[in-house]
Amino acid sequence: MISLKFYGVRGSYPVVGDQFLRFGGDTSCCVIREAHGDQLGPPIVFDLGSGAIALGRDLVTEGVQTVTAFLTHLHWDHMQGLPFFAPLDVAGTHVEVVVPAEYGDVEEVVIKSLSPPLFPVSPNQRPGQLTISPSRTIRHFEDPFCSVTALSIPHTNPTVGLRLDTERSSIAFVTDHQIPKDGRSIHENVAQLCDGVDLLIHDAQFVASDLVAKGSWGHATAEYALHVAALTGAKRLALYHHDPSRTDRELDVMMENLARLCPSVGLMAARAGMEILLP
Numbered sequence: 001m002i003s004l005k006f007y008g009v010r011g012s013y014p015v016v017g018d019q020f021l022r023f024g025g026d027t028s029c030c031v032i033r034e035a036h037g038d039q040l041g042p043p044i045v046f047d048l049g050s051g052a053i054a055l056g057r058d059l060v061t062e063g064v065q066t067v068t069a070f071l072t073h074l075h076w077d078h079m080q081g082l083p084f085f086a087p088l089d090v091a092g093t094h095v096e097v098v099v100p101a102e103y104g105d106v107e108e109v110v111i112k113s114l115s116p117p118l119f120p121v122s123p124n125q126r127p128g129q130l131t132i133s134p135s136r137t138i139r140h141f142e143d144p145f146c147s148v149t150a151l152s153i154p155h156t157n158p159t160v161g162l163r164l165d166t167e168r169s170s171i172a173f174v175t176d177h178q179i180p181k182d183g184r185s186i187h188e189n190v191a192q193l194c195d196g197v198d199l200l201i202h203d204a205q206f207v208a209s210d211l212v213a214k215g216s217w218g219h220a221t222a223e224y225a226l227h228v229a230a231l232t233g234a235k236r237l238a239l240y241h242h243d244p245s246r247t248d249r250e251l252d253v254m255m256e257n258l259a260r261l262c263p264s265v266g267l268m269a270a271r272a273g274m275e276i277l278l279p
C-alpha cells in the first residue's frame, strides 16, 4: 500500500482560529510512504510549507534518517517549514530538497533563505545534513519503488507539478496552478501529469468571484480543478491550497455545491491529518 498524508493544506499563509480547526491552518505539505501494516517506508515529501514543522517532529520521533522533499516552487507557503524542519537538528540525518531547476543555482537561492540575516544560524551549523538539488524531469526510487515526474505548470513564477507512480498507483500534485483565461483549456504538462491518476491533488484556492480581482494571481477555482479531473480521467480529486480566509463552514458549503456538478469523480477537500491509502 501507498500512504499519502496531508500535513498542511492552506495556501498563501498559515492561519489559526476556531473557524479553521477541521481543515487545518498550515500551508502546503504532504508525505507519501509505502505502508506495510504499521511499518512505513522512507518518506517522499511534496512541499515544505508550515505543515512540514509537524511532519519533521513526527519523523524525528520515529527515527527516520533520510528524507527526500520536492518543492513545487519557492513561494513562502511552500518552503516556510524548511528552516524549522526538525530532522535538520539531528546528527546522522540527511534531508535532500529538490527545487525546480529554473531557479538557476538552487543551492545558493535556498541556502541564502535559511541563513543570517533571514534565520539565526546557517544550515552548515546544524547537525543534520542538507542537500539542495535541481529537479529532473523524472527520478526513480528503489524504496519505495516509484518514480517522481516534475513538469513545469502555469503559475506566477517557475513552478512544477509532480506525479508519483508506483507499479499499481499514481498521484498527481498540481498545487498553485493558474486557471487559463478561457477557464477550460488544459496545459499539456498538466494533462500529462494528471492522466488517469488514482488521486489528483489540485489547487482550489479561488471561488468564481475571486477571479475578478485576482484572476492572474496564479491560482485555480474548485470548478476548474473538477474540470481538469474529469477531462484527464483522474479517479479521485482532493481540493487543496485552500484560501486562508475560507472557514471550515465555507469549505463545507463549497463541497456541497460541487458534489452535484461531477458525481463521476471521487471528490474531497484535503484537510491536515487526512491519510489516503492506495494499492
Ligand SMILES: [Zn+2]
Binding pocket: 011, 012, 028, 075, 077, 078, 176, 241
Ligand atoms: Zn502557494
Ligand SMILES: [Zn+2]
Binding pocket: 073, 075, 155, 176, 218
Ligand atoms: Zn505560489
